[in-house]
Amino acid sequence: MKHLKILSIVILLFVAGTFDLKAQEIGIRFGDFYGNNVAIDGVFALGDFSRIHADVSFGGNGLGIDALWNPIYDDIPDTDLQWYAGFGPALYLGDDFRFGAAGEVGAEYAFADVPITIGLDFRPYLFLVEETEFRAGFGLNVRWRLN
Numbered sequence: 001m002k003h004l005k006i007l008s009i010v011i012l013l014f015v016a017g018t019f020d021l022k023a024q025e026i027g028i029r030f031g032d033f034y035g036n037n038v039a040i041d042g043v044f045a046l047g048d049f050s051r052i053h054a055d056v057s058f059g060g061n062g063l064g065i066d067a068l069w070n071p072i073y074d075d076i077p078d079t080d081l082q083w084y085a086g087f088g089p090a091l092y093l094g095d096d097f098r099f100g101a102a103g104e105v106g107a108e109y110a111f112a113d114v115p116i117t118i119g120l121d122f123r124p125y126l127f128l129v130e131e132t133e134f135r136a137g138f139g140l141n142v143r144w145r146l147n
Helices: 002-018
Strands: 023-033 036-045 050-058 062-075 081-094 097-110 116-129 133-145
Touching: 023 050, 023 116, 036 062, 036 133, 050 081, 062 097, 081 116, 097 133
Parallel strands: none
Antiparallel strands: 023 036, 023 133, 036 050, 050 062, 062 081, 081 097, 097 116, 116 133
16 A cells, blocks of 8 residues: 555656646635645646646645646627636545545636635545545635736
């Protein structure tokens, strides 16, 4: 099991290092992440049509890492809200080890006068490694836009 944890971390660091990613937004996400209750939240642009929405969660039972690919969608009609959906790998390191996939769907609002974005999303998880388990929860994102 220890070797599986180390291999997962090495693969995650390798994949993250292959992209020349610069954070577009960085902030905090509040919600339930496998027993954790807060995460460092970041959005990294991959081009004009997609982004990576990544979180590192802590505050309870261990360390969780999510890196979700989000296609960029148009605004919600007749509102200033923008919606997003995506999926990607989810890793949890603690007394229990979990590896699987997460999905998300949410909406966010980017304030015009200050560089802050607020969003609310729903994130289901399907863990497959060590034990098969399904979990889901809501999260509140508050991020600072860097450019």
